[in-house]
Amino acid sequence: MSQKVLDALMAAMPGAVVRTGSAHGDETAWIKRDELVAVARWLRDDPKTLFDAPVFCTCTDWIDWKPQGRPPSEAWNETKPRYTVAYQLRSVTHKHRIRLEVEVPESDARCPSLADVWPAFNWQERETFDMYGIRFDGHPDLRRIYLYEEFVGYPLRKDYPKEKRQPLVRRDDLNLNPIKAPHAGEHK
Amino acid sequence: MAADARTLKQLVLGRKDVQDLSDIEQELPPDLMTVNMGPSHPAMHGTVRIVLTVDGEKIIKGDVQPGYLHRCFEKEAEHATYTQVFPYTDRLNYVSPMINNCGWAMAVEKLMGLTTKIPRRAEYIRVIVSEMSRITDHLTCVGASAMELGAFTPFLYLLKSREWMYELLEKVSGARLTHSYVRVGGVSQDLPENFGPELTQVLDRTAEVMVECQDLLNNNKIFHDRMAGIGAITREDAIRTGCVGPIARAAGVDYDVRRDFPYSVYPELEFDVPLGTTGDCYDRYLIRLEELKQSMRILRQCLVQIPEGPIMSDDHRVALPPKAATYNTIESMIRHFKHIMDGVRVPAGEAYSFVEGGNGELGFFIVADGTGRPYKAYCRSPSFVHLSTAEMLFKDHFIADVVPIFGMINMIGGECDK
Numbered sequence: 001m002s003q004k005v006l007d008a009l010m011a012a013m014p015g016a017v018v019r020t021g022s023a024h025g026d027e028t029a030w031i032k033r034d035e036l037v038a039v040a041r042w043l044r045d046d047p048k049t050l051f052d053a054p055v056f057c058t059c060t061d062w063i064d065w066k067p068q069g070r071p072p073s074e075a076w077n078e079t080k081p082r083y084t085v086a087y088q089l090r091s092v093t094h095k096h097r098i099r100l101e102v103e104v105p106e107s108d109a110r111c112p113s114l115a116d117v118w119p120a121f122n123w124q125e126r127e128t129f130d131m132y133g134i135r136f137d138g139h140p141d142l143r144r145i146y147l148y149e150e151f152v153g154y155p156l157r158k159d160y161p162k163e164k165r166q167p168l169v170r171r172d173d174l175n176l177n178p179i180k181a182p183h184a185g186e187h188k
Numbered sequence: 189m190a191a192d193a194r195t196l197k198q199l200v201l202g203r204k205d206v207q208d209l210s211d212i213e214q215e216l217p218p219d220l221m222t223v224n225m226g227p228s229h230p231a232m233h234g235t236v237r238i239v240l241t242v243d244g245e246k247i248i249k250g251d252v253q254p255g256y257l258h259r260c261f262e263k264e265a266e267h268a269t270y271t272q273v274f275p276y277t278d279r280l281n282y283v284s285p286m287i288n289n290c291g292w293a294m295a296v297e298k299l300m301g302l303t304t305k306i307p308r309r310a311e312y313i314r315v316i317v318s319e320m321s322r323i324t325d326h327l328t329c330v331g332a333s334a335m336e337l338g339a340f341t342p343f344l345y346l347l348k349s350r351e352w353m354y355e356l357l358e359k360v361s362g363a364r365l366t367h368s369y370v371r372v373g374g375v376s377q378d379l380p381e382n383f384g385p386e387l388t389q390v391l392d393r394t395a396e397v398m399v400e401c402q403d404l405l406n407n408n409k410i411f412h413d414r415m416a417g418i419g420a421i422t423r424e425d426a427i428r429t430g431c432v433g434p435i436a437r438a439a440g441v442d443y444d445v446r447r448d449f450p451y452s453v454y455p456e457l458e459f460d461v462p463l464g465t466t467g468d469c470y471d472r473y474l475i476r477l478e479e480l481k482q483s484m485r486i487l488r489q490c491l492v493q494i495p496e497g498p499i500m501s502d503d504h505r506v507a508l509p510p511k512a513a514t515y516n517t518i519e520s521m522i523r524h525f526k527h528i529m530d531g532v533r534v535p536a537g538e539a540y541s542f543v544e545g546g547n548g549e550l551g552f553f554i555v556a557d558g559t560g561r562p563y564k565a566y567c568r569s570p571s572f573v574h575l576s577t578a579e580m581l582f583k584d585h586f587i588a589d590v591v592p593i594f595g596m597i598n599m600i601g602g603e604c605d606k
Contacts, residue, residue: 065557145254
């Protein structure tokens with residue numbers, strides 16, 4: 001259905017797209033990390049695509065990836081990027097969808113933030129940061145959302161043991177309360 | 189003498205008379221104040237903390253902090269077989285668990301290429317239990333919101349009606365709340381005997397309850413004043429912030445997964461998608477009432493159209509061998525054992541599948557690696573997205589308005605915090 005979208009994207013920004021796919025009917029485009037914001041803005045504003053509604057943002061940690069029934073070359077190794085950040089978008093007008101995926105290496109776990117383009121990604125990127133430790137550049141308020149600030153590590157990474165327990169130990173030196181002095185100045 | 193009396197009063201009461209205060213002292217302190225609402229607060233469904241910065245009664249900023257109900261759904265799902273995830277999905281949106289069950293099953297079926305191979309009777313049963321769940325979801329939302337505004341009677345009426353639905357769902361699945369009824373490839377058991385007439389009776393009685401509820405609430409001055417014009421969101425903002433479901437429809441966004449990305453047997457059913465105009469809390473309430481009626485309409489059609497037939501796909505990858513064969517032949521015994529212990533084997537790949545939940549688009553993004561357990565399972569919970577708009581909705585309202593806004597967002601703690 002929305003193969004048109006992938007074609008339009010390839011025509012407009014061929015340099016930004018690594019590859020595309022449509023397995024199970026989900027149109028997906030792998031985007032170069034540096035081009036993500038430009039691609040996102042184009043997808044949102046171009047009348048042919050008009051992706052005005054954000055759906056979700058999440059991340060996949062590939063470090064344990066050994067798919068069964070596939071050649072061993074598809075398994076993860078150190079030369080491949082460890083994370084993929086996925087953004088799913090939807091268009092209210094055209095009723096089509098696309099998923100943007102960005103590969104993020106372990107040594108530099110950063111991704112440009114789309115919170116400025118679609119406000120819904122503000123919280124979703126916070127969740128991804130909380131669970132996977134991906135740092136979103138340009139995010140207005142990147143702090144943990146489900147877990148507490150004292151939490152060490154990122155629990156949805158594959159190398160975080162499922163059985164690990166971390167009781168909450170309050171640390172007063174972290175100055176965590178977000179609502180303190182800064183907002184007093186905003187008031188007129 | 190008068191001065192002595194005043195000094196004495198000041199000593200006893202510890203404060204000055206008004207006429208003794210200077211002009212500045214008579215003013216309220218101009219500083220902003222921080223007020224904690226929740227995590228334990230009767231109006232904070234589940235548990236969520238809102239740190240309000242208030243100027244007098246007016247909210248300048250409301251920092252919403254979820255996470256108190258985080259139960260690691262995604263981490264647990266990565267270590268469970270696909271079938272074992274169903275009980276976890278029950279506990280996501282615990283007011284409409286059947287829709288979560290269906291959503292998860294459909295996501296796995298999409299990865300296995302089974303979407304079009306589900307028996308039609310199973311599809312109809314899924315739609316029936318989903319719509320019943322939608323009714324329980326909306327009844328709870330409307331009832332609880334009314335109660336939080338002081339209208340206790342509609343709450344009791346609506347919860348009475350919800351209980352009839354739960355009793356019927358208990359007959360279907362064996363559990364009142366945590367059904368775990370749907371399976372990959374179909375449903376776990378057929379509808380009980382006499383289900384149709386009982387459901388028709390429950391629908392008739394629920395329709396009466398709704399008339400009573402509307403009579404009590406729709407033109408109720410207190411209810412109207414507390415809901416109308418409160419927490420309004422524009423159509424553009426609703427789209428940009430990812431709102432779906434009743435909240436988006438109240439703001440005029442014409443989007444319903446059941447109609448726009450039809451799944452299951454919804455194309456064969458007739459229903460309308462109600463739309464609001466103002467996007468405020470009162471519109472959200474009216475939309476939910478109308479959706480209740482539409483769900484009932486769908487249910488009545490389903491009862492007429494539901495065919496006889498199998499309730500489980502005969503695909504050997506998802507169907508358990510018959511019990512008699514399991515007990516009497518070694519091949520079926522082994523297959524049964526492998527099926528339960530290793531789980532349903534899903535070919536490697538990734539897919540996002542979504543259904544219309546009680547609060548809007550509820551989706552599951554699964555990455556499968558060919559084994560019986562998901563490599564990654566992500567839940568796109570509408571409550572979480574809607575809660576992220578709460579800060580915008582609270583702005584410039586009064587503290588008392590937090591309650592209806594929050595009630596009509598219908599945040600379900602289990603779904604939001606996963």
